[in-house]
Amino acid sequence: MQAKKIIPSALPAFLGVACGILLAGMFAMYSAQAETNITGTPSTDRYAWDDIDGWWDFYSTDAVQVWGTRLQGYASSTVGMMSLDCATSPAGNICGLSSYGVCNGPGPHNADGTCPNGDASGILSGYAWNDTIGWISFNCDQSSHGGSNQCSLSNYKVEIGSDGDFTGYAWNDLVGWISFNCANNSSCGTTDFRLNTTWRATSSVGYLESSVFDTQTVAGAILNSIIWQGTSPSGTCVDFQIAASNSSEGPWSYVGPSGDGSTYYGTSCASSLQGGVGCAAPDTPICVKKSDFAGYRYLRYNVRISSDLLQTKTPVIEDIILNWSP
Numbered sequence: 001m002q003a004k005k006i007i008p009s010a011l012p013a014f015l016g017v018a019c020g021i022l023l024a025g026m027f028a029m030y031s032a033q034a035e036t037n038i039t040g041t042p043s044t045d046r047y048a049w050d051d052i053d054g055w056w057d058f059y060s061t062d063a064v065q066v067w068g069t070r071l072q073g074y075a076s077s078t079v080g081m082m083s084l085d086c087a088t089s090p091a092g093n094i095c096g097l098s099s100y101g102v103c104n105g106p107g108p109h110n111a112d113g114t115c116p117n118g119d120a121s122g123i124l125s126g127y128a129w130n131d132t133i134g135w136i137s138f139n140c141d142q143s144s145h146g147g148s149n150q151c152s153l154s155n156y157k158v159e160i161g162s163d164g165d166f167t168g169y170a171w172n173d174l175v176g177w178i179s180f181n182c183a184n185n186s187s188c189g190t191t192d193f194r195l196n197t198t199w200r201a202t203s204s205v206g207y208l209e210s211s212v213f214d215t216q217t218v219a220g221a222i223l224n225s226i227i228w229q230g231t232s233p234s235g236t237c238v239d240f241q242i243a244a245s246n247s248s249e250g251p252w253s254y255v256g257p258s259g260d261g262s263t264y265y266g267t268s269c270a271s272s273l274q275g276g277v278g279c280a281a282p283d284t285p286i287c288v289k290k291s292d293f294a295g296y297r298y299l300r301y302n303v304r305i306s307s308d309l310l311q312t313k314t315p316v317i318e319d320i321i322l323n324w325s326p
Contacts, residue, residue: 224290
């Protein structure tokens with residue numbers, strides 16, 4: 001059995017139904033906001049639609065921003081502004097009057113404009129507000145915002161995909177469904193529109209290649225498992241590739257369960273003796289496909305360390321152990 005000590009390190013960190021009453025006309029005068037990260041180009045990538053009021057333009061106000069925990073700013077329409085967040089409404093911070101907002105992930109939306117449980121999942125929750133039509137719900141389950149779960153009656157939500165496209169529907173009691181993508185009802189051939197953001201849910205990823213392990217077995221050893229020791233906070237990931245050679249100089253070709261460099265090992269031996277894709281838990285043996293590494297004297301690993309989607313938490317690795325047999 002061979003152990004490799006690694007210096008601990010961290011990857012760079014790179015509401016019930018909303019309460020209060022908004023005054024009619026509150027959004028008639030609005031203040032400047034930060035520059036939007038709604039794409040806006042092509043021009044079809046900036047809109048949502050409802051059958052009563054028509055287009056909602058999320059680009060023209062230069063105010064809408066998508067963050068890992070929440071949305072902020074406001075969109076324009078023929079019936080006024082859709083405010084996504086009481087802290088960045090057209091009239092400024094009005095959270096003292098009514099605390100509401102749209103979170104990227106679960107609520108609640110706090111009075112200071114934050115969504116402490118936002119997880120960059122792209123599944124939106126919470127409420128927006130418009131002076132003319134009132135509350136706009138972004139998810140059928142508003143239990144984390146002080147509302148109720150209505151998904152058994154109507155299963156709807158607005159999501160942001162890995163390509164930045166919004167999909168799904170929001171709901172308002174007066175105008176009904178607000179669609180964020182023509183693909184919702186396969187109408188793109190007739191009217192092409194969607195809302196798109198340059199924001200992406202992504203982890204910060206680091207890699208570490210080990211030094212060369214000499215098994216001292218001239219005929220070649222059999223790699224049995226990998227164990228790493230340390231901590232792995234929720235939403236983070238540790239996984240491995242292995243390279244084997246009969247020369248201490250290589251060549252070194254790191255491979256995962258697929259037999260090439262496209263995948264990483266992370267499945268525990270308790271789940272599969274042949275190994276598989278997944279996030280490896282600390283202090284848990286990870287098996288590999290033995291036939292890919294049998295008959296080689298020298299071994300190396302490449303470990304991939306991934307933060308959570310908010311890039312605020314990362315695994316800390318203290319030791320990595322390769323277990324082999326002659």
